[in-house]
Amino acid sequence: MSIAPEWYLALAAGLFTMGAIGLLIRRNVLVMFMCVELMLNAVNLTFVTFARTLDDINGQVAVFFVLVVAAAEVVVGLGIIVAIFRRRADATADDLHLLKG
Amino acid sequence: MLPQILAATYVDSFTFGVCAVIVLAGAAGVILARNPVHSALMLVMTLFGVAVLFVAQEAHFLAAVQVIVYAGAIVVLFLFVIMLIGVDRVEDTSQEPLRGQRVAAAVVGLLTLLMVVFLARSSGWVTGASAALPPGNPGEDRENVELLGRAIFTDWILAFEVTSLLLVIAVVGAVVLAKKPPAPLAGREEPDGVRR
Numbered sequence: 001m002s003i004a005p006e007w008y009l010a011l012a013a014g015l016f017t018m019g020a021i022g023l024l025i026r027r028n029v030l031v032m033f034m035c036v037e038l039m040l041n042a043v044n045l046t047f048v049t050f051a052r053t054l055d056d057i058n059g060q061v062a063v064f065f066v067l068v069v070a071a072a073e074v075v076v077g078l079g080i081i082v083a084i085f086r087r088r089a090d091a092t093a094d095d096l097h098l099l100k101g
Numbered sequence: 102m103l104p105q106i107l108a109a110t111y112v113d114s115f116t117f118g119v120c121a122v123i124v125l126a127g128a129a130g131v132i133l134a135r136n137p138v139h140s141a142l143m144l145v146m147t148l149f150g151v152a153v154l155f156v157a158q159e160a161h162f163l164a165a166v167q168v169i170v171y172a173g174a175i176v177v178l179f180l181f182v183i184m185l186i187g188v189d190r191v192e193d194t195s196q197e198p199l200r201g202q203r204v205a206a207a208v209v210g211l212l213t214l215l216m217v218v219f220l221a222r223s224s225g226w227v228t229g230a231s232a233a234l235p236p237g238n239p240g241e242d243r244e245n246v247e248l249l250g251r252a253i254f255t256d257w258i259l260a261f262e263v264t265s266l267l268l269v270i271a272v273v274g275a276v277v278l279a280k281k282p283p284a285p286l287a288g289r290e291e292p293d294g295v296r297r
Contacts, residue, residue, distance in 0.1 A: 017213060050227065064249070069267065072268055072270075085185075
């Protein structure tokens with residue numbers, strides 16, 4: 001018998017919480033981005049857990065698409081960060097409150 | 102709850118325990134590390150832990166993709182950008198723009214965690230019916246990759262094609278964003294005078 005799904009779900013909830021806290025307390029844009037990845041991973045873990053528990057492969061299909069969207073999101077997000085850093089020398093999110101280039 | 106995890110085999114329990122520690126320690130490292138490079142390396146640790154948990158739940162294909170795409174591509178992209186814009190920028194954590202925001206964020210986060218766990222505990226962690234058996238001869242043990250491939254290329258073929266469109270758009274967008282901006286008009290200064 002393998003580990004009960006509750007444990008995986010609790011772990012995923014903890015991981016999601018840590019990602020959310022990190023997103024709120026950090027000021028570095030890159031680290032905030034990494035915290036978003038942590039939250040995505042937590043949700044992926046719950047998807048896989050439910051796929052196993054309910055014996056349904058579609059949960060894993062959802063994770064597949066989340067992975068693709070995460071990759072695209074990181075590419076565009078880091079492109080935006082590089083474009084911002086080219087104009088401004090500062091690294092913190094607080095300095096980006098002006099919406100004009 | 103405890104008898105359940107004790108009923109699991111020794112190897113399963115050990116794997117889960119070690120991976121849970123790795124995942125949570127990596128997440129804490131991402132949050133707490135001063136240097137963004139250390140955060141990225143801690144992120145790799147968390148991603149590996151999640152990949153092992155995928156294997157433990159028989160999602161072999163996703164575990165491989167997790168390592169290849171996340172640890173192999175996304176984190177390397179992060180490191181590239183960190184190197185590009187410089188690692189010597191130390192985040193100034195001494196000043197808080199909003200007073201008490203960090204403490205409030207941590208408290209609210211923990212409360213949210215407690216609420217989720219409490220709700221799940223009081224009304225059941227997993228609800229819903231099991232899916233019908235996947236297509237194929239009954240009793241035949243099918244590989245995870247085969248099942249996933251069949252699902253993606255039959256039921257979810259439209260979503261799969263839209264995914265390719267999304268990737269093309271992302272690539273074009275990244276190229277456009279990364280292009281050097283056109284030279285400013287003569288006599289026009291940058292607002293903050295910073296050109297890099």
